[in-house]
Amino acid sequence: MSSPYLPATTDSLALATEAKDPSEAISILYRVLDDPSSSPDALRMKEQAITNLTKLLTDENRGEDLRSLLTQLRPFFSLIPKAKTAKIVRGIIDSVAKIPGTSDLQIALCKEMVLWTRAEKRTFLRQRVEARLAALLMESKEYSEALTLLSGLVKEVRRLDDKLLLVDIDLLESKLHFSLRNLPKAKAALTAARTAANAIYVPPAQQGAIDLQSGILHAEEKDYKTAYSYFFEAFESFNALDDPKAVFSLKYMLLCKIMVNQADDVGGIISSKAGLQYLGPDLDAMKAVADAHSKRxxxxxxxALRDYKAQLEEDPIVHRHLSSLYDTLMEQNLCRLIEPFSRVEIAHIAELIELPTDHVERKLSQMILDKKFAGTLDQGAGCLVIFDDPKTDAIYPATLETISNVGKVVDSLYVRSAKIMA
Structure with missing residues (x-):
C-alpha cells in the first residue's frame, strides 16, 4: 500500500514538475505538504512546494482552493519564522487577486486571516492584511467600513513608527477621502504619506503611486500643468517596472494636455518611443478626444464617448474632467452659432449643433444665468432673443474718479484748517 504522503525532497518536487497535467502536479504537491517531517531540509522543500502549488492553483483559477490552502497551512506556519509566514500569506492573497471576479473571496479571505493573526498575536502580519482589506473594501465601495478600519490602523502604526506601512496606509486614506469627494482630507493624508516617505527609502512602485495620486489631486484643482508633471513622474516609475499602471499615468498625461488646450501635442506623445509601447484602446480613446477638441x-x-465608453465613461477621473471639457466645448460652439443673430429659433440652433432641442434650451438658460451672454428665452415662441452688449459710457467712471479726488482735497483742507484754528 502506497504512503498517503510523499517525502519533502527535491525528487518529489521534480515528480510534480514532470506531471502530465496540472491536476496531477497539484495532487503530488498536496501529498508533499502532508509529510510530517519538520527537519530544516523538509521545511525548505515544503516552502518551495507551497510556491509551486500557489502558482498552479492560480493558473487554474482555483481561488477557493487557495483559500483552503491558507487554512491547511496554519500548523506549518508555527514551524517557520514569522517573516516567512508573512511572505507566504501575502503571496497567496496576491495570487487570489490575480484570478478575475474574486473580490468577495479576497475580502472573506482577508477577514479570516485578520482573525487568525489576532489569535496568534502576529501584529506585523495583521496590520498588512488589514491594510489590504481596507483597499479591497474601498474598491467594493464599502467606504464607511474601510474608513473605520483605516482610522484605527493609522493610530496603531504611528505608535509603532513603521514608516513603510504608514506610507501605504496614508496613501490609501488619501484615495478613500478622494472617492468620498473630501479633497481637504485627501490632500492632508497625501501630505502625511509624503512626509513619511521622505524619512525612508521608498520602492519605485510606491513612489509612482504617490506621484499618481498627487497628479489626480492637482488635476481636481484644475492645476493641470503641475498634474502633468506628477503623472509624468509616475509614468517613468511604472514604465521602468513594466507595471500596468504606466498606461493609466500616460492616459492622464494626455488628458492634462487636452484640458490646457494643447490637444495637438497628444499625437506626438503617443508616437514617441515611450508611447508606442502602450498603444491600445486607452490611448486611442484619448487621441479621439484630442481630435474632437482640436476641431471643436x-x-x-x-x-468618441460612445466608441470608447469603457476607457472614458467608466474611468471616474477621466469622466469627471471630460464632462467639464464637454460643457466648455458646448458653450464655445453655442456662442459661435448665436453670434450672427439677434433673435433665433432654439430648434434651428439645435439643428446646427446636432443636439436635442431640450438639451440646447437647458444649456442656453444656464449660460444666460451664468452671464456668458446677454439674452432671454422666449419659450412661447421657442426663440432665443440676444441683447446687444451694453456699452458703458466712459464719462461715468471719469466723473466718479473726479468726485473721489475732490473729496480727498476737501478732507485735506479740513485737516489743515483744523490745525490753524487750534
Missing part, C-alpha cells in the same frame, strides 16, 4: 466638434466628441 461636439459630434466627434460624442462619437
Amino acid at each position: 466638434s461636439l459630434n466627434l466628441f460624442e462619437i
Whole structure:
C-alpha cells in the first residue's frame, strides 16, 4: 500500500514538475505538504512546494482552493519564522487577486486571516492584511467600513513608527477621502504619506503611486500643468517596472494636455518611443478626444464617448474632467452659432449643433444665468432673443474718479484748517 504522503525532497518536487497535467502536479504537491517531517531540509522543500502549488492553483483559477490552502497551512506556519509566514500569506492573497471576479473571496479571505493573526498575536502580519482589506473594501465601495478600519490602523502604526506601512496606509486614506469627494482630507493624508516617505527609502512602485495620486489631486484643482508633471513622474516609475499602471499615468498625461488646450501635442506623445509601447484602446480613446477638441466638434466628441465608453465613461477621473471639457466645448460652439443673430429659433440652433432641442434650451438658460451672454428665452415662441452688449459710457467712471479726488482735497483742507484754528 502506497504512503498517503510523499517525502519533502527535491525528487518529489521534480515528480510534480514532470506531471502530465496540472491536476496531477497539484495532487503530488498536496501529498508533499502532508509529510510530517519538520527537519530544516523538509521545511525548505515544503516552502518551495507551497510556491509551486500557489502558482498552479492560480493558473487554474482555483481561488477557493487557495483559500483552503491558507487554512491547511496554519500548523506549518508555527514551524517557520514569522517573516516567512508573512511572505507566504501575502503571496497567496496576491495570487487570489490575480484570478478575475474574486473580490468577495479576497475580502472573506482577508477577514479570516485578520482573525487568525489576532489569535496568534502576529501584529506585523495583521496590520498588512488589514491594510489590504481596507483597499479591497474601498474598491467594493464599502467606504464607511474601510474608513473605520483605516482610522484605527493609522493610530496603531504611528505608535509603532513603521514608516513603510504608514506610507501605504496614508496613501490609501488619501484615495478613500478622494472617492468620498473630501479633497481637504485627501490632500492632508497625501501630505502625511509624503512626509513619511521622505524619512525612508521608498520602492519605485510606491513612489509612482504617490506621484499618481498627487497628479489626480492637482488635476481636481484644475492645476493641470503641475498634474502633468506628477503623472509624468509616475509614468517613468511604472514604465521602468513594466507595471500596468504606466498606461493609466500616460492616459492622464494626455488628458492634462487636452484640458490646457494643447490637444495637438497628444499625437506626438503617443508616437514617441515611450508611447508606442502602450498603444491600445486607452490611448486611442484619448487621441479621439484630442481630435474632437482640436476641431471643436461636439459630434466627434460624442462619437468618441460612445466608441470608447469603457476607457472614458467608466474611468471616474477621466469622466469627471471630460464632462467639464464637454460643457466648455458646448458653450464655445453655442456662442459661435448665436453670434450672427439677434433673435433665433432654439430648434434651428439645435439643428446646427446636432443636439436635442431640450438639451440646447437647458444649456442656453444656464449660460444666460451664468452671464456668458446677454439674452432671454422666449419659450412661447421657442426663440432665443440676444441683447446687444451694453456699452458703458466712459464719462461715468471719469466723473466718479473726479468726485473721489475732490473729496480727498476737501478732507485735506479740513485737516489743515483744523490745525490753524487750534
